[in-house]
Amino acid sequence: DSSASVDGGADELVVEGSAHSGISVLSGTTSQGSIYFGDSGDNNIAGIVYNHNNNNLTLRSGGLNTMNMDGTGAVTMPQQPMFVSHITSTVSNVTGDETTYTIIADTDILDRNADHNVSNGTFTAPVTGVYGFFSAISFSGIASNHTRIMLTHVTSNRTYYPVQTLSYDNSFSAGMSFSTMVVADMDASDTHVFNVRVDGGSAVIDVDDVGRYGGWLIG
Numbered sequence: 001d002s003s004a005s006v007d008g009g010a011d012e013l014v015v016e017g018s019a020h021s022g023i024s025v026l027s028g029t030t031s032q033g034s035i036y037f038g039d040s041g042d043n044n045i046a047g048i049v050y051n052h053n054n055n056n057l058t059l060r061s062g063g064l065n066t067m068n069m070d071g072t073g074a075v076t077m078p079q080q081p082m083f084v085s086h087i088t089s090t091v092s093n094v095t096g097d098e099t100t101y102t103i104i105a106d107t108d109i110l111d112r113n114a115d116h117n118v119s120n121g122t123f124t125a126p127v128t129g130v131y132g133f134f135s136a137i138s139f140s141g142i143a144s145n146h147t148r149i150m151l152t153h154v155t156s157n158r159t160y161y162p163v164q165t166l167s168y169d170n171s172f173s174a175g176m177s178f179s180t181m182v183v184a185d186m187d188a189s190d191t192h193v194f195n196v197r198v199d200g201g202s203a204v205i206d207v208d209d210v211g212r213y214g215g216w217l218i219g
Contacts (some may be wrong), residue, residue, distance in 0.1 A: 027052055036060075066210075078145035081126050083116040084109040084214035091207035093140075096146045098197040103137065103194050105213055116215075121193050123215055125186040133182050135194055135213035140175040140206045147200035153182045175208075183218065 055071030085105030104121035
């Protein structure tokens, strides 16, 4: 007798002992051992699976393999929301008159759950959580009267303002690269876009076709 009580929602099978207690699932050296959770629609909609052939432990949820741990202890989450997008065509409509533009990376390098819309640059959070966003953007055509470049990460909850003040110097040949990183709290269905604003003059600058940005669910 362990002197412990049993939860009424999990009392069909109870393993009890006054010292260490446990359940062993023994399998062949090239086979797998499993504990599945099922219902009338799916007999393994969730579960825990250990593959002895490659020493891989898998957690399932919603009918999908959601977390894997290999024999070295490396953990991967193949369903974790994540995207990285690439600007493949130079954007030449950015003026320095304090107009805000949404930077649209038109090609997804990866988008695990189709949460990023390449046509308008909008990422939609699939679940409530904390998200990280980054950008690495290159500009050309910066003129001597441009005073600053404001790169903003705009979510449904708030706007994040990484600002770069410009001090014109011919040594950078009118081109500069900037990177940003923010951590944002988002609710399910909240959106994120990446904007740019240039101050100090009406001259047009280009967003070069080497830039990229992305985001992922941190937790």
